[in-house]
Amino acid sequence: MLYFNNDYNQICHPAVMQKITENAGVQTPGYGTDDCCARAAALIREKCDAPDAAVHFLVGGTQTNLTVIAASLRPHQGVIAADSGHVNVHETGAIEATGQKVILVPAPDGKVRPEQVAAIVESQSLSMDAEHIVQPKMVYISNPTEYGTMYSLSELEALSALCHGKGLYLYVDGARMGYGLAAKNNDITLADYAKLCDAFYIGGTKVGAMFGECVVIKNSSIAEDFRYLMKQRGGMLAKGWLLGLQFEALFEDDLYMQISAHADKMADQIRNTLTSLGYALYLPGVTNQVFVALPNKLLDELGKEFTFATWEKADEEHTVVRFCTSWATLQENVNKLCSALKHLV
Amino acid sequence: MLYFNNDYNQICHPAVMQKITENAGVQTPGYGTDDCCARAAALIREKCDAPDAAVHFLVGGTQTNLTVIAASLRPHQGVIAADSGHVNVHETGAIEATGQKVILVPAPDGKVRPEQVAAIVESQSLSMDAEHIVQPKMVYISNPTEYGTMYSLSELEALSALCHGKGLYLYVDGARMGYGLAAKNNDITLADYAKLCDAFYIGGTKVGAMFGECVVIKNSSIAEDFRYLMKQRGGMLAKGWLLGLQFEALFEDDLYMQISAHADKMADQIRNTLTSLGYALYLPGVTNQVFVALPNKLLDELGKEFTFATWEKADEEHTVVRFCTSWATLQENVNKLCSALKHLV
Amino acid sequence: MLYFNNDYNQICHPAVMQKITENAGVQTPGYGTDDCCARAAALIREKCDAPDAAVHFLVGGTQTNLTVIAASLRPHQGVIAADSGHVNVHETGAIEATGQKVILVPAPDGKVRPEQVAAIVESQSLSMDAEHIVQPKMVYISNPTEYGTMYSLSELEALSALCHGKGLYLYVDGARMGYGLAAKNNDITLADYAKLCDAFYIGGTKVGAMFGECVVIKNSSIAEDFRYLMKQRGGMLAKGWLLGLQFEALFEDDLYMQISAHADKMADQIRNTLTSLGYALYLPGVTNQVFVALPNKLLDELGKEFTFATWEKADEEHTVVRFCTSWATLQENVNKLCSALKHLV
C-alpha cells in the first residue's frame, strides 16, 4: 500500500533521527531549560528576524492551540475562527474545555476575511447588551488552511491591521507552515509572520519532525508566564531537549524549507495530472494537500493500492478526497499514483 | 414613557408580592429545604403529571441553563442549539465557561429541526476521526423561541423521538413558557414537556415572579446530585423559600396561565394593528413578542413616547424592532401604542 | 421553636421590604443599568470614601466569590485562603470549577497571617521548578471570619502591605461585614477596606436584605469588564434594580450599622451568660456568632425549644455549637435562651 493519506505517517526525516541518536548518551536538564532548546530558539528567532520573541516548544498541535488560547484570553473573551478551522472541528472541543468560546465565520475556502472580523467586533461592541455577548479578542487562522489554501501577504497584512486596530490578537496555526512557506505563489516569510502576528506556531509533526511544534510569541501579554500554562496543560515535555534537537536539525541548514518544497512539488504533479485528466480541483491549492472530487468507482479501484483521506460526499457518484504528500513522499510513488489515475479513468 | 422593551421591567405580580410580604415574619430553613419549596414542587409535579420528576428552583435563566448543561454532559460532549439560541448569543459564553461546546444549527425561525440533529449525530459518529469531534449529547431548544415562534406538539414529539433514538438529551429553555402555553395555537401542555423532555424549566422572571426559574428534571442521570451543581455554580439561593413562595403564588390558582394569556392578547392587538397597517411581521409570532421591520423615521417618533427593543438593521431605511408585552402590560397603554402606530404612518 | 441557627432565616428587614413594595408599579431598565443601582452605588462609594471604586450588585455570596476570583486570576494563578475559608469548605468547589486552585494555610482562628502568605510566595517563586507550582496571586480572607473572629486594623494593614509588596491582590469576603463593622472592638471602617483591599463585598443576605451582595472593586485590573463576568457566571440579575433598592434602604440612613449593632449586642448577652455559667467560648468572638462547647445532654434539652448549628464534636460528651443572632433576633427570645441555658445546666 502506498500512503497519501496524511503528512504524518512516517517517524521523521533521517537528519532529525540522526540528531536524536547522536545525543543518546548525553545527560541534559529537563523541561526545555537546556542548551539545545536555547540554540534552537535562537535559530528560530533569527529566521523570524524577531530577536525579542518568546520561543517555546510543545509536542502537538491541539496542545499548542489550547495553551496559546488559554494564555491569551480572559474568561469572557472568545476567539474568532473559520467554521472549517481545526480548533472548531477537529480538537474535540479543546478550546471550549479551557472555558473559551470559538466564534465562527463561514469560510468556504478556509480563510477568515477582515470584514467578517470587523462585523463581529462591531456587532458585539455596539450592542446595547454588549456584556451579554462573548467579547471577541483573538483571531485564529491556519496557514496553509485546512483546505490547503493560502493567505497572501496582503491578505495577512489586512487581517493584522484590522485585528490590531480593534484590539484583537492575531494567531496563526502553522501545523503545515513549511508547505506554505515553500509553496510556489507564497509571498509570506517567517519574518512577516513575526511582524504581523501576536503569536504563531511553526509545525514540526507534519514537516519532518518526529513530533513537536514551535510557538513564537511576539505579544508580551501572551508571553507572560507562558511556561506555567504549558506545564498546566500537559504540554511541557520532561525531556524537552528532544524538541530542541529536532528544530535544530530542521532549521540549521534550511532542511525545513527543502523538504517542504519537495512535498509541494510532489503535490503539484498530482494536481497537474488530475487537471490534465479533466478533473476540477475542489479548491485551488498550492501546498502539499490536493482536494478533488473523483468518481466513487475510480476511488474503489484506487483504494486497493493507495491510501487517501475521504473528505465528504460530493454527489451520489462522486466523493471529495484528499491526497497528501510530505517530506517522505517518494517520486516513484507519485509516479505510480499518477499513472494509476490515468489508467483508471 | 410607556415600556414595551421587555417582559421583565416591573417587580412582580401583586399576588406574588402579597405572598412574600405575608411571610415576612416567618423563620424558615435555608437553601430550599423548606416546606414552602416542597409545596411548590408538589404543585409543579402535579401540573406536569410527573410525580417522580425532580423539581428545583433557581434565580435566573443563564444560571439555570449553565447548571443543567454542566450537570448533563461529560467534558467531551456538546449541546446542539439554534444559532439564535440564548445559550449561544446572549449568555456571554456561560456554557463554554463550564467547558462545553455549543454546536450550532442555522435556524432562521429560531427552531431546531430533527433532521439537523440527525445530520450532526451521523456526521460525528460515522467519521473516521469521531474522537476528534465533540460528541453531541444534548439538544437545547427554547419554546417559545427567542423570535417568539413556537414548536407544535408534533414537532416536539419528532425532536424528542430523534433525540432519544440517538441517545441525546432534550432540554427546553422555558424562560417565556407561560406565554407559550397560553398562546392561541399552542397544543403543548406541561405534561407533554414532562413526557417528551429530559429536563426543562418554567420561567418565572419574565412571567410574573420577582425572580426565579423552576427546573423540572425527568432523567435521573441529570437529576443525580443536582443540588451540588446548583451550589457550585452560585445558583442555590440562601433564602430559597422566596422561590417556593413565588411559584406557589403563580401555580396554586392558575395565575401563571391567566397572566400569560393576558400578555399574549395584548401582543395580538399590536400584531393586528401592524398587519392592518400593511407592515409584514418579521416572523409569524403568537406569543408576547412582536417582531416587525418599521421605517426608521417612524421609530424615531415612536421612541419619544414608547420603549421597544432594537433587533437588527433590515435595510437602509428600516429596522427590525421588538414590542414585548407582559403580565404587567396595561390595556390602555397598548391602545396608546396602537393609536400612535396608526397616526405616525 | 426559636431560631438561633443562622442569620438568614427571615426574609428581610421591614425597611427593605417597604422600599421594594413602594416600587412595585415602577417600570425600570434591566440588568442593573437603572437609576436605583446608580444611587445605591453612589451611596456605597461615599461610605467607602472611594469615589473611583467600581460597585456592582450580585445575588449571593458563592456567586460573588467565584465571579471576583474568575475576574482576577489567569489560569495558572491561585488564591490563598484559610483552610476554614468559605471558598474552601462550603462552596462545593466553586472556585476550582472556574479553573483556579485554592491554596490553603492552616488557620485555627480563621485568620490568614502575613507570614503564611509570604512563606507561600517565597517557596513558589524561589523554587527551581516555579513553573510547576501554582502562582499565588490573590489572598482571600473573610472578615468577620467563619468563626466569628475579627482582623484588627493593624492586622489588615499588615496583610495588605505584604500582598501589595508581593504583587498579590487582597480580597475580603464580607458576607457578615455589618456585624463586624458594628462589633465592640472593631477598628476597621469601610473606608479602610476600600483603602487596603483590591476588592471586597458588603454582605446583604445575612444583614437585613432579602438577598444581595455589594462588590466594591478598587483595582482596575479586576474591575475591567466585570459585568461580562457577572453575566457569564449567572450573577447578573435581570431585575437588577431589586438589589439597588435594597442597598439604598440599608445605607441611606445607616440602617445597616444599626441592625448589625443590635445583633452583636444580642450575641454579647449570650456570650456573657455562657461565660458567667463557666463555659469557655470556643473562640473569642465579638460579632453575631457565638461558638461554644456544651454538654450533649444540655443540647438535647435545649434543642426542644431552640435551633442552633452543630459545628463539630468536642469530645465524647461535648459538642461545639453555634448560636447566631441577626438583625431579626428579638430581645425576648434571647432572654428565653439565656434563661434556658441557666436552668438546664
Place this chain on the structure above:
Amino acid sequence: MLYFNNDYNQICHPAVMQKITENAGVQTPGYGTDDCCARAAALIREKCDAPDAAVHFLVGGTQTNLTVIAASLRPHQGVIAADSGHVNVHETGAIEATGQKVILVPAPDGKVRPEQVAAIVESQSLSMDAEHIVQPKMVYISNPTEYGTMYSLSELEALSALCHGKGLYLYVDGARMGYGLAAKNNDITLADYAKLCDAFYIGGTKVGAMFGECVVIKNSSIAEDFRYLMKQRGGMLAKGWLLGLQFEALFEDDLYMQISAHADKMADQIRNTLTSLGYALYLPGVTNQVFVALPNKLLDELGKEFTFATWEKADEEHTVVRFCTSWATLQENVNKLCSALKHLV
C-alpha cells in the same frame, strides 16, 4: 558533571532507540490506531492479567493525570490526594484547571491512609450541608510515592477495599512504577494493581522510554470515550505508534523490570554508604530515590562534581537533598559518588 538529579536526564534505553530507528521507514496510521500500539496493549494486558482492561498511551505524566481525572469525575466531585502528591504540588494546578478540587490529606511519608479517606467521606456525606461540600469520588496515590516510599500489598488492598466500599475510584500514578515493582521489599505485582485499582499508569518517561505513559483502565465508567478526552486535552499523539514501539521494547523481554532493578541497586549502594557514614535517611526508601539531610558545606563541595536535587531546608546547617538513579546510571559513577561522600565527610 555526573548526574544524580533525576531519572529523566537521558533520552532512552538503547533497546528503545533501536526499536524506533528500525521503524524509521515504515508508514503507519496515526493517533494510536496502529498495529504496534495494539501489540503493546496486548502485552500490557497480559502482564497485568487483565484481558478486558482498556490500555492507552499518552506522552507525559501531568497530561495522563489530568486526563484520567477529567474522565472520572462530575463537576462537583473531587479527588483525595496526599499533600505531597504530584497532582497537588507539581502540576501547576492542572487538576483544578479541569474544574476539579484536590482534597488534601497530610502525609508525612507521602502515603494516603484508608482512615483518612474514610474520615473525609464521612465528614462530607454526613454533613447537614453535604451539598455545599465537594463530594469525594476518587483517591489518587503515587506508588512509589514522591518521597520514594512504597505501599505494601496489604496497604493497597485496604485502601482499595475502603474506596470501593464507599463508592470511590482508586487511581495510581505510576510515574516510577518500574522502580517500585523491582524494589527489594515490594510485594505488589502489575496484576495486583489491575485487580485493586480502577485505573493506574505505568510510567515510561522515567523508566527507559524516550517519553510515554501507559494507562490501564479497569473501570468501564472511566474507560468510556477515553480517547475523546485524550484528544481534547492534547494527549493524543499524532504519531501514536511511537508510544506503542517504546512500550513493546520495554515489555517484550522484561526489559522494564531489569533496568528498574539496576536503578534500585544503584540507589541501595548510595543508601548503604550514607547510613554507614552515620547519616540518617530522611525517609526509609527502597526505590531509586534517596532522600537525606546533609551538611551544607559537604553539599557545596559535592555540587562541584555531582548534580542532585535540593528538596528543603532541614536546619540552618543542613539541607534535605535527593540522589536519584535510573536505568542509565553507571556503576562507576555511583562508585565515584560514594567515594566522594566518604572523603568529604
